[in-house]
Amino acid sequence: MSFQDIKPVENADFYIDLAVKKAKKKASALKEKHRRNPGLEREIIITTCKLECFTSLINQKFNEIISGFPSLDSMPEFYLELFKTVLGYGEVKKSLGSVQWASRQVTRLKNRIIADIKKAVSVKQVQTLKKEFFGRSTSVIKQIDKHLRKIEEARKVMRSFPTVKTGLKTFCIAGFPNVGKTTLMFKLSGSKPEINSYPFTTKNINVAYIKRGYTKIQLLDTPGTLNRFEKMNAIEKQAYLAMKLLAEKIIFVFDLTETYPLKEQEKLYKKIKRFGKEIIIYLSKEDLLKGNKKLGDFKKKYGAISSVEKLREKLLA
Numbered sequence: 001m002s003f004q005d006i007k008p009v010e011n012a013d014f015y016i017d018l019a020v021k022k023a024k025k026k027a028s029a030l031k032e033k034h035r036r037n038p039g040l041e042r043e044i045i046i047t048t049c050k051l052e053c054f055t056s057l058i059n060q061k062f063n064e065i066i067s068g069f070p071s072l073d074s075m076p077e078f079y080l081e082l083f084k085t086v087l088g089y090g091e092v093k094k095s096l097g098s099v100q101w102a103s104r105q106v107t108r109l110k111n112r113i114i115a116d117i118k119k120a121v122s123v124k125q126v127q128t129l130k131k132e133f134f135g136r137s138t139s140v141i142k143q144i145d146k147h148l149r150k151i152e153e154a155r156k157v158m159r160s161f162p163t164v165k166t167g168l169k170t171f172c173i174a175g176f177p178n179v180g181k182t183t184l185m186f187k188l189s190g191s192k193p194e195i196n197s198y199p200f201t202t203k204n205i206n207v208a209y210i211k212r213g214y215t216k217i218q219l220l221d222t223p224g225t226l227n228r229f230e231k232m233n234a235i236e237k238q239a240y241l242a243m244k245l246l247a248e249k250i251i252f253v254f255d256l257t258e259t260y261p262l263k264e265q266e267k268l269y270k271k272i273k274r275f276g277k278e279i280i281i282y283l284s285k286e287d288l289l290k291g292n293k294k295l296g297d298f299k300k301k302y303g304a305i306s307s308v309e310k311l312r313e314k315l316l317a
């Protein structure tokens with residue numbers, strides 16, 4: 001699923017201006033055509049055209065917003081949970097509903113006022129009705145300005161959602177912050193995401209692929225998670241959701257250079273084991289561990305892999 005193509009949503013004034021301009025343009029063409037008609041008849045034709053044109057543009061644009069937004073109810077579970085983690089589900093749903101409401105209100109108003117215009121007995125009466133329509137309809141559209149902005153905010157956030165392919169064998173790279181998860185993904189796949197020497201560098205899930213012959217696997221590099229499933233921040237939650245809902249297997253990265261104590265990393269490992277998925281253990285930064293006594297014991301205890309080549313073979317097997 002991809003969220004890159006949702007079209008930008010503008011504010012209320014933008015749509016009002018656009019619809020007014022379009023209505024004026026269409027009406028001015030009609031003015032010329034009906035220049036010989038008597039005043040009232042001409043006024044009725046032109047005003048009706050303006051109202052129809054304004055309403056039709058608002059309906060078209062608002063429908064585009066609603067239909068262009070991914071359906072929240074039929075989103076795959078991972079995306080829905082991710083959405084709920086980083087955006088207010090109820091709030092965005094309400095905002096989309098309000099756009100539909102505004103569209104209907106403007107149509108209803110237009111129908112009523114056009115019916116009245118048809119019965120008008122003077123040019124002045126038609127003009128008063130026109131004023132009423134534009135006053136009320138623009139006020140309805142302005143009322144949903146905050147909702148249009150909310151949808152635009154949601155669209156921008158959703159653009160950072162990873163584009164994950166379903167149906168591919170998927171491995172999640174997990175572990176504490178700064179242990180070398182992103183570096184490992186880079187070494188395995190050649191993709192080039194951001195790598196830094198401080199914790200919480202990765203804020204979204206990075207996606208990469210390894211291909212050999214007909215075998216293709218998907219790697220998800222997750223943000224580092226601390227040992228606190230109950231109090232996770234939004235970044236950590238993404239990793240948790242990917243592990244729980246997307247991963248077939250998990251590559252758990254241990255770092256014995258101890259930016260974070262091994263005991264803490266082991267606690268996280270045990271928690272991740274509870275997902276019930278197969279876990280492959282990778283030991284990073286072995287080049288910094290020469291002569292370290294813990295190395296042998298650790299490898300024996302966990303059967304950890306520390307060679308990228310060996311790990312790649314295991315993933316593709």
Ligand SMILES: Nc1nc2c(ncn2[C@@H]2O[C@H](COP(=O)(O)OP(=O)(O)OP(=O)(O)O)[C@@H](O)[C@H]2O)c(=O)[nH]1
Binds near residue numbers: 177200225286
């Ligand atoms: N010497 C050495 N440094 C490494 C190795 N793997 C990672 N690093 C360094 O460790 C730091 C963190 O690496 P990242 O790959 O960004 O770690 P991460 O686990 O993705 O970190 P977060 O995204 O913050 O959770 C960087 O400075 C890397 O260059 C390794 O095998 N050897």
Ligand SMILES: [Mg+2]
Binds near residue numbers: 182
């Ligand atoms: Mg990272």
